[in-house]
Amino acid sequence: MESYALLFAATLNAGTVLAIAALGLLINEKAGIVNLGAEGMMLCAAVAGFATVVHTGNDWIGFAAGMGAGAVLAFLFGLLVIWLNTNQYATGLALSLFGAGFSAFAGIKYVQEKLPERPHFSIPLLGDIPLLGPALFRQHPMVYLTMALVAWLIWFLYRSRTGLVLRSVGESPESAHALGYPVRRIRLAAVVAGGALCGLAGAYISVVYTPLWVEGMVAGKGWIALALTTFATWRPARVLLGAYLFGGVTMLQFHFQGIGVDIPSQFLTMLPYLATIVVLALISRNPAWIRINMPASLGKPFYPGS
Amino acid sequence: MLKLEPRPQASKFWSVASPILALLITVVIGVILFVALGKDPVKGLQVFFWEPIKSPYALGELTVKATPLLVIALGLAVCFRSNVWNIGAEGQFIIGAVAAGGVALLAGKDTGRWIVMAIVLAGILGGMAWAGFVALLRDRFNANEILVSLMLVYVADMVLSYLVYGPWKDPAGYNFPQTKNFDAITQIPRLMQGSRVSIGLLIALAGVAALWVFLFRTRAGFAQQVGGLAPAAARYAGFSSRKALWIALLTSGGAAGLAGALEVAGPIGQLTPYVPAGYGFAAIIVAFVGRLHPVGMVFSAVLMSMFYIGGELAQSRLGLPKSLTGVFQGLLLFTLLACDTLMAYRLRFAARPALKESA
Numbered sequence: 309m310e311s312y313a314l315l316f317a318a319t320l321n322a323g324t325v326l327a328i329a330a331l332g333l334l335i336n337e338k339a340g341i342v343n344l345g346a347e348g349m350m351l352c353a354a355v356a357g358f359a360t361v362v363h364t365g366n367d368w369i370g371f372a373a374g375m376g377a378g379a380v381l382a383f384l385f386g387l388l389v390i391w392l393n394t395n396q397y398a399t400g401l402a403l404s405l406f407g408a409g410f411s412a413f414a415g416i417k418y419v420q421e422k423l424p425e426r427p428h429f430s431i432p433l434l435g436d437i438p439l440l441g442p443a444l445f446r447q448h449p450m451v452y453l454t455m456a457l458v459a460w461l462i463w464f465l466y467r468s469r470t471g472l473v474l475r476s477v478g479e480s481p482e483s484a485h486a487l488g489y490p491v492r493r494i495r496l497a498a499v500v501a502g503g504a505l506c507g508l509a510g511a512y513i514s515v516v517y518t519p520l521w522v523e524g525m526v527a528g529k530g531w532i533a534l535a536l537t538t539f540a541t542w543r544p545a546r547v548l549l550g551a552y553l554f555g556g557v558t559m560l561q562f563h564f565q566g567i568g569v570d571i572p573s574q575f576l577t578m579l580p581y582l583a584t585i586v587v588l589a590l591i592s593r594n595p596a597w598i599r600i601n602m603p604a605s606l607g608k609p610f611y612p613g614s
Numbered sequence: 615m616l617k618l619e620p621r622p623q624a625s626k627f628w629s630v631a632s633p634i635l636a637l638l639i640t641v642v643i644g645v646i647l648f649v650a651l652g653k654d655p656v657k658g659l660q661v662f663f664w665e666p667i668k669s670p671y672a673l674g675e676l677t678v679k680a681t682p683l684l685v686i687a688l689g690l691a692v693c694f695r696s697n698v699w700n701i702g703a704e705g706q707f708i709i710g711a712v713a714a715g716g717v718a719l720l721a722g723k724d725t726g727r728w729i730v731m732a733i734v735l736a737g738i739l740g741g742m743a744w745a746g747f748v749a750l751l752r753d754r755f756n757a758n759e760i761l762v763s764l765m766l767v768y769v770a771d772m773v774l775s776y777l778v779y780g781p782w783k784d785p786a787g788y789n790f791p792q793t794k795n796f797d798a799i800t801q802i803p804r805l806m807q808g809s810r811v812s813i814g815l816l817i818a819l820a821g822v823a824a825l826w827v828f829l830f831r832t833r834a835g836f837a838q839q840v841g842g843l844a845p846a847a848a849r850y851a852g853f854s855s856r857k858a859l860w861i862a863l864l865t866s867g868g869a870a871g872l873a874g875a876l877e878v879a880g881p882i883g884q885l886t887p888y889v890p891a892g893y894g895f896a897a898i899i900v901a902f903v904g905r906l907h908p909v910g911m912v913f914s915a916v917l918m919s920m921f922y923i924g925g926e927l928a929q930s931r932l933g934l935p936k937s938l939t940g941v942f943q944g945l946l947l948f949t950l951l952a953c954d955t956l957m958a959y960r961l962r963f964a965a966r967p968a969l970k971e972s973a
Contacts, residue, residue, distance in 0.1 A: 344760065348944075388948070388951060391618075392618070392951075392952055392955040393618075393955060393958070393959070394951040394952065394954065394955065397699055397760065398902060398947075398951055399948075399951050401701060401898065401947075402899075402944060402947035402948045402951060403944075405895055405898070405940065405943060405944040405947060406941065406943075406944025406945060406947070406948060407944070408895075408940055408944070409937050409938075409939065409941040409942075409943060409944050410940070410941050410944065412937035412940060413935050413937040413938055413940070413941050416935040416937070523937070527768070528764070528765070528768050531764050531765065532765075534761060535758075535761045535765075538761075572776050572779075572780055574772040574773070574775050574780075575772070575776065577772050578768070578769050578772045581765040581768040582765075584761065584765050585751065585757070585761075585762050585765050585766070588751075588757045588758060588761055589751050589754075589755035589757040589762075590755070592755050592758065593755045595756060611618075611620075
């Protein structure tokens with residue numbers, strides 16, 4: 309039983325990484341922009357966050373550094389895509405390739421570094437409940453903040469005026485433009501916010517999830533987060549559920565190894581990637597299902613006056 | 615105040631000038647980076663642009679790295695021109711290498727020289743099969759090919775890892791994760807003595823010619839591209855988009871698999887976890903910088919190969935991490951995309967925008 313509690317805790321932890329990044333991507337996709345640079349932004353943010361925590365010993369300053377790194381890269385991406393009208397797919401890809409190289413370059417002296425010892429977090433009283441405590445209440449605060457973020461995002465997107473404007477920019481930039489909204493600025497803001505969240509996810513990986521830095525350590529989580537937005541058909545609550553589901557699949561490999569199932573570890577490592585493919589195929593099969601919530605102008609460029 | 619004004623027609627001048635301008639900007643950023651790191655920028659430039667071409671031996675090494683990049687990029691050009699976003703060439707390269715390596719391991723010492731044909735064919739089929747998955751899922755399930763092809767890179771990596779740590783591990787290899795060295799008879803023939811350049815170069819150049827003919831001189835090549843440019847027109851003309859999808863993915867997968875075969879049965883000579891060297895990703899940049907044009911990609915493959923060699927030299931000569939290569943490669947693609955704006959738009963100085971913000 310104890311091991312299942314820990315498995316559940318680990319699932320929440322792994323799912324949090326995916327959820328934060330996917331929620332960020334959801335925001336900029338709601339504004340009509342696809343950013344394939346998530347993996348690159350997360351890698352750079354992972355280095356920035358790790359290096360910051362090495363020097364300051366404070367997780368939160370590290371998260372802020374990661375968010376900053378993600379936001380700066382997303383800003384560059386946004387300038388190219390929104391103001392220079394470059395192809396969104398190609399530019400995002402460039403960001404991912406650049407981020408992979410740059411993070412390896414910038415992080416080389418941190419490869420052997422260790423993070424300073426920080427206190428373990430546990431919610432008072434609740435954390436001491438047997439089984440339930442370790443499973444639910446001894447997580448990093450970011451795990452709970454992510455759940456709060458989902459609640460806020462649902463309110464923001466579907467109940468607030470700003471959220472309505474954001475969605476209109478993703479559905480029909482022409483109409484939003486005609487109504488006098490600064491389409492390009494709104495899109496840029498959404499892209500930067502998305503980048504900041506991807507950055508937060510990247511920093512979470514290198515500071516909390518696997519507290520170390522190695523080249524390429526994001527290992528496709530940025531791409532899985534991208535797939536999650538499709539999987540969730542652009543609904544925040546489903547993003548969170550999907551993220552925990554994938555977090556569970558990721559953790560399954562360690563569980564199998566733990567209970568001594570005789571499968572080569574490589575096949576277990578493949579699981580999250582295979583699961584992504586299978587789930588994508590199943591979801592995409594029904595075009596109507598996808599189209600209900602998909603922003604109508606997703607991936608299409610908009611240039612006022614042309 | 616700078617303003618972009620759409621051109622009535624894409625500028626021919628900028629389609630050639632933009633990659634050159636992008637390279638110049640990348641070099642300028644590189645110089646700034648060297649200075650910031652306290653390294654002599656002249657030495658830095660030398661390492662990247664002079665050392666790789668200064669001797670016949672260096673030129674040979676340049677060719678050895680440029681060949682797989684060119685082969686993969688040729689296939690990707692067919693894909694990107696048809697608006698199919700296969701970005702998992704790295705995975706197709708790995709599976710091509712695995713399939714080719716499997717044949718090489720199976721072959722006894724006493725087989726004939728024909729075995730090389732079988733090895734190359736196995737590589738092509740391996741890459742095609744891996745890309746075929748992507749085509750199948752896109753065709754039957756409408757699954758996004760970007761994500762599927764990328765996920766398959768990680769899967770391919772694990773397949774390779776499983777084989778070299780498991781069933782294919784060399785029993786006499788001191789427990790290193792590697793297969794035994796392939797027998798000499800399975801080696802891709804070299805072009806000349808004293809250089810590692812193999813007949814892979816000739817295959818790549820033949821590929822350049824073949825792609826040129828296919829794209830610009832055949833009806834099939836035309837049909838392949840129309841779907842990417844104008845889907846409605848393609849439907850009206852009766853060109854099948856499904857067929858275009860399959861052709862694009864099988865061609866690019868086959869090319870990447872071929873590159874994998876040429877690498878493992880050529881310069882590498884065995885399977886190790888280090889077979890994937892990022893060629894599949896770098897080839898995406900080669901394809902874009904070369905304007906998806908067969909001849910343009912020859913130049914960009916050489917340029918990208920210079921970055922690879924420059925990165926290695928920067929490590930040994932200047933004490934900088936090898937990953938500098940990736941930084942410059944990514945930068946080049948970034949600046950290229952920005953400069954490409956000049957093809958479709960004219961840069962105008964506007965005295966004052968009429969409205970506060972035109973957006």
